[in-house]
Amino acid sequence: MSFVHTHSQPIKKILSAPYLKCIQNLNHFSPPSPLLPLFKPQSSVGCWCRLITRLPPATCLNTAWETFQYTLFRWAEELDALNRTQDLLGCYEQALELFPDDEVICNSMGEHLFRMGFRDEAAGYFHKAVKLNPDFNDAKENFYRVANWLVERWHFIMLNDTKRNTIYNAAIQDAVCLGSKSVLDIGAGTGILSMFAKKAGAHSVYACELSKTMYELACDVVAANKMETGIKLLHMKSLDIEIPKHIPERVSLVVTETVDAGLFGEGIVESLIHAWEHLLLQPKTRGENGNCEKYGKVIPASAVLYGMAVECAEIRRHHRVCTKDVAGICLPTNVKFQSPACSSVDTEETVEPYTTEKMSRVPGGYLALTECFEIMTVDFNNLQELKSLATKKSGKIGIPVIKEGILDAIVVWFVLQLDDEHSLSTSPSEETCWEQAVYPVHDLADYWIKSGDQVMMEVSCQDCYLRIQNISVFSSEHEMDVGKDFSKDKDLFSLGSEAELCSALANLQTSKPDAMEQTCILESTEIALLNDNLYHESFKMAMRKVLSSLTPEKLCQAMDTHCQNNEMSCGSGQSNSEESIPEPFYVLDVSEGFSILPIIAGTLGQVKPYSSVEKDQHRITLDLISEANHFPKETLEFWLRHVEDESAVLQRPKSDKLWSIIILDVIEPSGLIQQEIMEKAAISRPCLKFFWVYTQKWNCWIIWCLLQSGGKIFPQYVLMFGLLVESQTLVEESAVQGTERTLGLNIAPFINQFQVPIRVFLDLSSLPCIPLSKPVELLRLDLMTPYLNTSNREVKVHICKSGQVTAIPFWYHMYLDDEIRLDTSSEASHWKQAAVVLDNPIQVEMGEELVLSVQHHKSNVSITVKQ
Numbered sequence: 001m002s003f004v005h006t007h008s009q010p011i012k013k014i015l016s017a018p019y020l021k022c023i024q025n026l027n028h029f030s031p032p033s034p035l036l037p038l039f040k041p042q043s044s045v046g047c048w049c050r051l052i053t054r055l056p057p058a059t060c061l062n063t064a065w066e067t068f069q070y071t072l073f074r075w076a077e078e079l080d081a082l083n084r085t086q087d088l089l090g091c092y093e094q095a096l097e098l099f100p101d102d103e104v105i106c107n108s109m110g111e112h113l114f115r116m117g118f119r120d121e122a123a124g125y126f127h128k129a130v131k132l133n134p135d136f137n138d139a140k141e142n143f144y145r146v147a148n149w150l151v152e153r154w155h156f157i158m159l160n161d162t163k164r165n166t167i168y169n170a171a172i173q174d175a176v177c178l179g180s181k182s183v184l185d186i187g188a189g190t191g192i193l194s195m196f197a198k199k200a201g202a203h204s205v206y207a208c209e210l211s212k213t214m215y216e217l218a219c220d221v222v223a224a225n226k227m228e229t230g231i232k233l234l235h236m237k238s239l240d241i242e243i244p245k246h247i248p249e250r251v252s253l254v255v256t257e258t259v260d261a262g263l264f265g266e267g268i269v270e271s272l273i274h275a276w277e278h279l280l281l282q283p284k285t286r287g288e289n290g291n292c293e294k295y296g297k298v299i300p301a302s303a304v305l306y307g308m309a310v311e312c313a314e315i316r317r318h319h320r321v322c323t324k325d326v327a328g329i330c331l332p333t334n335v336k337f338q339s340p341a342c343s344s345v346d347t348e349e350t351v352e353p354y355t356t357e358k359m360s361r362v363p364g365g366y367l368a369l370t371e372c373f374e375i376m377t378v379d380f381n382n383l384q385e386l387k388s389l390a391t392k393k394s395g396k397i398g399i400p401v402i403k404e405g406i407l408d409a410i411v412v413w414f415v416l417q418l419d420d421e422h423s424l425s426t427s428p429s430e431e432t433c434w435e436q437a438v439y440p441v442h443d444l445a446d447y448w449i450k451s452g453d454q455v456m457m458e459v460s461c462q463d464c465y466l467r468i469q470n471i472s473v474f475s476s477e478h479e480m481d482v483g484k485d486f487s488k489d490k491d492l493f494s495l496g497s498e499a500e501l502c503s504a505l506a507n508l509q510t511s512k513p514d515a516m517e518q519t520c521i522l523e524s525t526e527i528a529l530l531n532d533n534l535y536h537e538s539f540k541m542a543m544r545k546v547l548s549s550l551t552p553e554k555l556c557q558a559m560d561t562h563c564q565n566n567e568m569s570c571g572s573g574q575s576n577s578e579e580s581i582p583e584p585f586y587v588l589d590v591s592e593g594f595s596i597l598p599i600i601a602g603t604l605g606q607v608k609p610y611s612s613v614e615k616d617q618h619r620i621t622l623d624l625i626s627e628a629n630h631f632p633k634e635t636l637e638f639w640l641r642h643v644e645d646e647s648a649v650l651q652r653p654k655s656d657k658l659w660s661i662i663i664l665d666v667i668e669p670s671g672l673i674q675q676e677i678m679e680k681a682a683i684s685r686p687c688l689k690f691f692w693v694y695t696q697k698w699n700c701w702i703i704w705c706l707l708q709s710g711g712k713i714f715p716q717y718v719l720m721f722g723l724l725v726e727s728q729t730l731v732e733e734s735a736v737q738g739t740e741r742t743l744g745l746n747i748a749p750f751i752n753q754f755q756v757p758i759r760v761f762l763d764l765s766s767l768p769c770i771p772l773s774k775p776v777e778l779l780r781l782d783l784m785t786p787y788l789n790t791s792n793r794e795v796k797v798h799i800c801k802s803g804q805v806t807a808i809p810f811w812y813h814m815y816l817d818d819e820i821r822l823d824t825s826s827e828a829s830h831w832k833q834a835a836v837v838l839d840n841p842i843q844v845e846m847g848e849e850l851v852l853s854v855q856h857h858k859s860n861v862s863i864t865v866k867q
Contacts, residue, residue: 179292
């Protein structure tokens with residue numbers, strides 16, 4: 001019952017180049033670099049053996065074998081940087097010939113394969129490394145990460161949906177009993193629908209699956225259920241199936257569940273068009289009688305799409321920037337922020353034009369502003385209708401508003417009609433494994449709607465996606481066209497606050513005809529961060545305190561000067577730069593993604609802020625925000641332009657200067673600790689407060705300070721909290737529960753090999769669960785003095801309510817200093833929470849104590865329940 005944090009980001013190298021570079025600078029260390037030329041792509045196994053014997057005796061590593069590993073990884077990095085893929089793989093193959101049971105080499109080989117896109121092969125090496133050493137946390141973390149890629153989490157939820165399985169089984173049974181004896185399962189997954197068909201009595205069953213992992217899993221599942229002779233599995237797209245090359249003749253029944261929350265997103269239309277043209281018998285015409293075996297049909301037979309306009313604060317804060325002022329920074333009107341779901345129509349790349357939500361569990365709930373309305377119907381047994389979907393022009397829909405509120409999104413679901421008697425609904429009011437598709441509303445001048453208004457939209461099926469776009473509101477008083485802005489008609493002096501006045505002045509400044517317009521695409525979590533006012537105000541307050549403590553007089557003078565300049569520039573558009581400028585404070589923000597913290601830092605006096613944003617559009621946007629707030633152009637700089645090696649982001653601002661503040665992104669929006677965050681704070685980066693270097697001369701670790709005296713890392717420390725809960729929902733979303741859910745079919749042991757013992761992106765406020773304890777502190781991570789962090793800790797948890805412990809949700813308190821903290825469990829924060837899900841529930845009684853063993857390794861935290 002343990003877990004290792006998993007991350008959505010690409011796998012990082014075990015050894016970073018900066019670490020090796022800083023070691024090489026020591027006089028008392030013989031660096032591995034002279035060994036690199038000995039690694040030749042064509043070198044034989046014998047050369048590798050000779051290499052070990054030629055290692056220099058003065059190495060700081062304890063054994064020649066450790067030096068061999070270091071040199072192998074370093075040479076692999078060099079080959080990787082030169083894109084010499086074959087040579088890189090050749091080196092690892094030779095190393096594994098010598099040491100086939102070395103878990104570290106297996107894990108490193110898997111990391112390189114994963115980065116190259118060979119996920120299935122990488123999984124094999126990670127799995128082998130874990131088998132060789134079950135306590136190897138790096139390999140476990142990598143295997144969990146790749147498992148998330150190879151077997152998506154919704155497989156577990158769908159297989160545990162007894163209602164879905166039962167209805168599909170009944171529809172397939174009826175079709176086979178009526179004569180559909182030859183069956184093709186498109187997108188077979190684990191093969192459950194194919195096995196339903198075989199159990200129903202189908203003579204010939206074929207199943208195609210594109211994913212190599214799912215195909216191999218289906219082969220094991222079918223064999224375990226003793227149906228391998230009756231079901232032919234094909235590792236391919238249905239679009240590539242040919243008769244008689246792959247199947248001998250056309251089939252009488254196609255079964256599929258290649259539908260997503262928006263119905264069409266998994267390509268069901270394209271695959272069924274191909275199936276009707278090449279793989280299915282001709283359909284039975286209306287009123288025609290005869291043996292069903294002579295005709296073709298599809299399950300599901302049809303679908304009806306429904307929609308509803310809603311007000312939902314959670315959707316709004318993740319897809320629309322709802323503020324014009326962020327901690328005193330005015331956001332200009334010539335910058336338009338959009339989430340990917342709002343922007344995909346205008347991009348060349350085909351992207352899902354919607355996001356998904358489980359609306360029954362959305363934090364804060366939602367308010368229906370219209371009745372549910374029918375969007376379209378599609379007949380999967382009508383080839384001509386399927387073909388016309390992609391070419392049909394957009395249709396306009398007008399829906400009357402029944403309740404006043406803020407128009408935030410159009411929520412879409414569907415009813416899947418499997419046949420005349422059996423159907424499945426994905427409505428928000430249904431208990432279903434499906435989420436709903438959410439189309440956020442944007443670019444309205446006014447989002448407030450009232451009874452009597454009409455919500456207008458255009459609906460189409462472009463690129464095999466349901467698209468709902470050009471949403472507007474028609475009122476008897478006026479029509480709000482998309483993009484029309486009425487704010488300029490307002491009287492500026494009627495604005496109620498200084499912030500609003502500042503925003504209006506900035507808008508006037510940037511709404512000139514020649515002002516540069518910029519659309520900035522942000523992830524939904526980045527938009528939620530921009531809307532998180534407490535986050536920005538807290539950082540502003542903490543930075544001000546640090547800078548004030550460094551040189552109070554200089555800061556106060558500089559702040560007074562800045563305020564005067566800002567007031568003058570608001571009136572004249574000019575900034576006063578003629579006064580003498582004292583030596584600035586250096587502030588570095590290495591947050592992941594888009595961040596305006598450097599601009600906020602720039603308002604705090606004589607500060608030289610650096611941003612580490614990578615995307616050009618983010619840099620342009622930050623420049624425009626700086627300009628709108630009358631910053632001199634040279635105030636904000638982009639740090640990556642000053643760094644030759646982007647893997648060594650954290651270093652001195654200048655050779656003779658130190659940082660006053662460094663901002664780290666410690667917690668991912670998913671609820672996990674950021675990958676390698678402790679390494680950034682302590683080991684592999686020659687940066688931050690200090691970095692560690694091992695020397696043979698002193699046989700100890702040295703701390704080199706790169707923060708100025710009194711400088712701080714934000715956050716300074718983090719407390720991790722958790723509690724014990726009983727949650728059947730988390731159990732069912734993490735692993736398939738026995739054979740009862742899958743109607744007696746033995747699937748669980750095979751797919752559960754890919755279960756990950758941690759759930760991320762949770763909302764504890766709406767998670768169905770019963771708390772069995774009060775929150776307890778699990779761990780303290782100190783970023784200012786990371787050498788004080790303990791790697792192992794036992795925590796006693798008092799049981800407040802009897803029940804079964806199934807999971808341990810956790811969150812964090814981030815302390816910018818001892819007084820200013822941020823709570824990642826707050827509903828207003830941009831962070832979500834995560835939870836450890838136990839392999840087996842633990843029965844507890846009120847008054848008992850449960851002991852948790854908490855282990856901290858690098859940036860990974862594992863929790864084990866001690867019984």
